[in-house]
Structure formats: C-alpha cells, structure tokens
Amino acid sequence: xxxxxxxxxxFTKEEMLHILDVAxxxxxxxxxxxxxxxxxxxxxxxxxxxxxxxxxxxxxRLGARVIGFSDVANTSVSKGETLKDTIKMxxxxxxxxxxxxxxxxxARYASEVASVPVINAxxxxxxxxxxxxxxxxxxxxxxxxxxxxEVNMVGDLKYGRTVHSLIQALxxxxxxxxxxxxxxxxxPQEYKNFLAERKIxxxxxxxxxxxxxxxxxxxxxxxxxxxxxxPIEYENVxxxxxxxxxxxxxxxxxxxxxxxxxxxxxxxxxxxxxPFAYYFRQAGNGMYVRMAIISYLLGYR
Amino acid sequence: xxxxxxxSEDSLQVSxxxxxTVLDHIPADQLFNVIxxxxxxxxCSNRLTFGTNMESRQMGKKAIIKIxxxxxxxxxxxxxxxxxxxxxxxxxxxxxxxEKKVIKVPKEIVGIAKCMNPMCITNHQPIRTRFTTSYxxxxxxxxxxxxxxxxxxxxxxxxxxxxx
Numbered sequence: 001x002x003x004x005x006x007x008x009x010x011f012t013k014e015e016m017l018h019i020l021d022v023a024x025x026x027x028x029x030x031x032x033x034x035x036x037x038x039x040x041x042x043x044x045x046x047x048x049x050x051x052x053x054x055x056x057x058x059x060x061r062l063g064a065r066v067i068g069f070s071d072v073a074n075t076s077v078s079k080g081e082t083l084k085d086t087i088k089m090x091x092x093x094x095x096x097x098x099x100x101x102x103x104x105x106x107a108r109y110a111s112e113v114a115s116v117p118v119i120n121a122x123x124x125x126x127x128x129x130x131x132x133x134x135x136x137x138x139x140x141x142x143x144x145x146x147x148x149x150e151v152n153m154v155g156d157l158k159y160g161r162t163v164h165s166l167i168q169a170l171x172x173x174x175x176x177x178x179x180x181x182x183x184x185x186x187x188p189q190e191y192k193n194f195l196a197e198r199k200i201x202x203x204x205x206x207x208x209x210x211x212x213x214x215x216x217x218x219x220x221x222x223x224x225x226x227x228x229x230x231p232i233e234y235e236n237v238x239x240x241x242x243x244x245x246x247x248x249x250x251x252x253x254x255x256x257x258x259x260x261x262x263x264x265x266x267x268x269x270x271x272x273x274x275p276f277a278y279y280f281r282q283a284g285n286g287m288y289v290r291m292a293i294i295s296y297l298l299g300y301r
Numbered sequence: 302x303x304x305x306x307x308x309s310e311d312s313l314q315v316s317x318x319x320x321x322t323v324l325d326h327i328p329a330d331q332l333f334n335v336i337x338x339x340x341x342x343x344x345c346s347n348r349l350t351f352g353t354n355m356e357s358r359q360m361g362k363k364a365i366i367k368i369x370x371x372x373x374x375x376x377x378x379x380x381x382x383x384x385x386x387x388x389x390x391x392x393x394x395x396x397x398x399x400e401k402k403v404i405k406v407p408k409e410i411v412g413i414a415k416c417m418n419p420m421c422i423t424n425h426q427p428i429r430t431r432f433t434t435s436y437x438x439x440x441x442x443x444x445x446x447x448x449x450x451x452x453x454x455x456x457x458x459x460x461x462x463x464x465x
Contacts, residue, residue, distance in 0.1 A: 083422070084426070102420075103422040103425055104448035105421050105447025109428055123448075125420065126450075127449070190451065
C-alpha cells in the first residue's frame with residue numbers, strides 16, 4: 001500500500017518537520033515543475049472552494065495535470081456506484097488522489113482500496129490533515145518556532161475538526177492550551193484525556209478576554225451550522241464570540257490570529273487592519289504545504 | 302435429601318457432554334449475540350445445547366452453551382469478549398474438564414460490531430468494520446479504524462454478518 005495522508009497521526013514528528021521545510025522551499029520558489037507527466041485526481045464528493053482550488057493550483061504549479069470533479073451530481077456516484085469502485089477505477093488513471101467526502105472514514109477506506117497515494121482533503125467532521133499542516137506552518141512562520149507556544153482555541157471546540165487535529169500535531173512541541181468555548185461546545189473529553197496522558201497543560205474558560213493577553217496564537221473557529229443536528233442548539237451558540245480590534249490592546253506583540261476560514265461573525269472587519277491578523281496569509285500558505293505533501297507522497301522530496 | 306434434589310435439577314439444566322466445549326458465565330441477555338458471533342446459527346452441524354436465565358451465584362442470571370466435538374482457537378473465542386468478557390471456556394474430553402480458559406479482549410476486532418457513528422462510512426457502504434479496543438478507566442470501548450470515533454461497549458450493536 002503506498003504511503004497516504006489520511007489523518008495527522010499518519011505523520012511522525014520528523015515527517016511533519018520535513019514537510020514544513022519543503023513547504024518553505026516552495027514558498028521561496030513556487031514554480032518547480034518536476035511533476036510534469038504526472039496526473040493528480042481531485043475527487044470532491046462534497047463542495048469546497050478554498051481547499052479544492054489550493055490543491056489544484058499546487059498540482060499545477062508542480063507541473064502535474066489535474067482531473068476530477070467538484071460535485072457528484074454528474075458522476076456515476078449519483079447512479080449508486082460504490083466508493084470502492086470509483087476509487088479502483090480512478091487509481092488506474094492517475095498517480096495520486098486528493099479526495100473530500102462528507103462521510104467520516106471515507107478517505108481511510110479509499111486509501112485501502114487505491115493503488116496510488118491518497119490525500120484526505122476532509123472527511124466529514126473527522127480529519128483534514130493538510131489544514132493542520134498549514135496551521136503548523138503558519139505558527140512556525142509567525143513565531144519562528146513551534147515549541148512552547150500558548151495556543152488559545154476559540155469557538156466550536158466540540159465539532160471543529162481543525163482544532164482536534166491541531167492539538168494532536170502540536171502535542172510534539174510542548175505547548176500550553178487555552179480552550180475558550182461556551183459550555184455546549186467545549187473540547188470533548190477524549191482530547192482532554194489525550195493531553196492529560198502527555199502531561200500537556202490546558203485550561204478551559206467561556207470568557208474570551210480571560211486569557212487573551214497571554215496567548216501567542218489565537219486560533220478562532222467558525223461555529224459550523226452543518227455540524228449541528230439540533231437547530232436550537234445552533235441558534236444559542238452561533239454568535240458566542242465576536243473578536244474586535246479594541247479587545248486586542250493588551251495582547252502580546254508577537255500574538256497572531258489564525259482562522260481556518262471562512263469566517264462569519266466571529267472576527268470583526270476592523271481586526272483585519274491590526275498587525276495581529278494573519279488568517280489571509282495563513283490561507284495562502286495552504287498551497288505551499290499542499291505542494292510539499294504531494295511531492296513527498298510521490299517520492300520527490 | 303435436599304442435596305440430591307439440587308443435583309438432579311442441575312443435571313437437567315446442563316446435561317454433560319463427552320467431548321467438546323462448554324461456554325459458561327455468559328450474561329443472560331447476551332446468549333444469542335454469542336451464538337451469532339461464533340457463527341453457531343449458521344452451518345453448524347455439531348450438537349449444540351444452550352440455556353439462559355440459569356441461576357448463578359456470581360451473576361444472578363447467566364447463559365451457558367455446550368458444543369459437542371468443537372474446539373475453539375483463542376482468536377475465535379476472544380471475539381466474544383465484546384459481549385461476554387467474563388465468560389469461561391471449558392474444554393471437555395471424555396466427560397472431564399481438561400482445560401479452563403478465560404476470555405481475553407483482542408487488540409483488534411474485525412467485523413462483528415457496528416460503528417455507532419451514523420456518519421461513519423461503514424454505515425453507508427458495504428465495508429467490513431474494524432476497531433481497535435481501548436481501555437479507559439477499566440472501561441472497554443472500540444475505536445473505529447475508519448471514522449476514528451469511539452463506540453462505548455454499552456452501545457455495541459452486533460452486525461448481521463458474522464466475521465467467522
């Protein structure tokens with residue numbers, strides 16, 4: 001079975017650091033077409049703009065050609081073709097598969113039936129490892145290091161897959177966590193156990209201002225309507241935090257605000273003009289990190 | 302006099318077998334799950350006797366299964382750990398117990414159980430489930446190999462297809 005990237009735990013600490021180094025190389029020189037003659041499939045069983053365009057651009061910048069679909073409506077999937085059959089067929093055509101699927105575990109399963117590497121571009125609420133890698137890259141870019149950061153995660157810590165994966169990835173670098181969430185959206189026990197087992201300190205609060213001045217990274221998240229089964233629960237918490245520029249007056253100078261985007265109301269427009277805002281640069285980093293991951297899985301870096 | 306009567310009641314409840322396997326101390330409500338996990342409900346030509354809601358000093362009520370001329374490998378029998386972790390396995394030869402085994406929870410469970418996450422791919426496509434077992438505070442749960450969610454042992458549903 002070729003090496004795939006399905007879950008952030010598929011990478012060792014060394015592999016993560018390697019990917020970050022390679023991504024930095026691509027940031028310096030973003031047109032390196034050593035994948036000429038290769039074909040990458042981007043199979044998006046669920047719509048996405050940012051992730052799909054960033055993967056497609058990454059593959060194109062490396063010189064590879066891209067095939068795929070961004071919607072299942074016009075594919076055999078809508079005729080009832082199983083995921084296994086779709087993946088088996090596409091495996092015959094291409095050198096690497098990038099896939100997003102609404103069901104959890106779909107990418108892991110695909111990697112077991114595919115004869116080429118698979119990159120998980122999101123499987124429901126489960127994993128989105130390339131987002132985690134670009135978050136790590138951005139933390140390193142803004143702070144010059146990954147070790148000993150105080151990371152304050154804000155918003156939907158219950159359903160938000162990006163925060164769960166980031167906890168796993170940062171656990172190698174002696175972090176300290178603050179979890180800021182309303183009680184309905186607190187960090188699930190299994191992740192708190194994960195941290196406790198590794199003796200990684202964390203505190204929980206519902207008050208955004210309580211720990212904002214000691215944070216190195218303020219990781220904001222959107223409360224995602226699509227993850228809620230109960231509409232009343234969503235209404236109760238959808239506007240729980242709204243970060244504005246006047247709340248940042250006591251922050252550490254090196255503090256940077258990250259957000260996986262898209263944002264809705266959780267970061268006011270006036271924050272964009274502060275030196276703390278970094279979420280647009282963060283999104284741009286996605287391409288370099290994805291170039292690095294594609295190159296690594298195909299054995300070129 | 303009372304003692305003799307007690308013995309004959311016992312022998313009615315569980316008649317002896319010459320060669321085979323006796324599975325004892327199965328939770329009373331898990332009898333049919335155990336039968337299904339071991340595949341005894343399909344293609345089993347061995348003589349099989351089973352009973353449930355038998356009195357047990359340890360468990361209150363228990364179930365018991367006796368299979369003639371059938372012996373289980375640990376890898377087969379450990380699969381019932383999901384529903385009957387305290388079951389005892391007695392190997393019988395010439396009416397005598399020649400070996401007593403306890404059930405061990407295997408590290409990985411393939412097939413057998415369903416993932417309780419409704420958004421898990423295994424609940425939507427024809428995929429055999431795979432779980433790793435995990436202990437948390439002396440409590441068994443199954444972590445899905447695919448969706449990575451934990452299913453508590455209390456919520457285990459046995460899938461229709463047996464893994465054997």
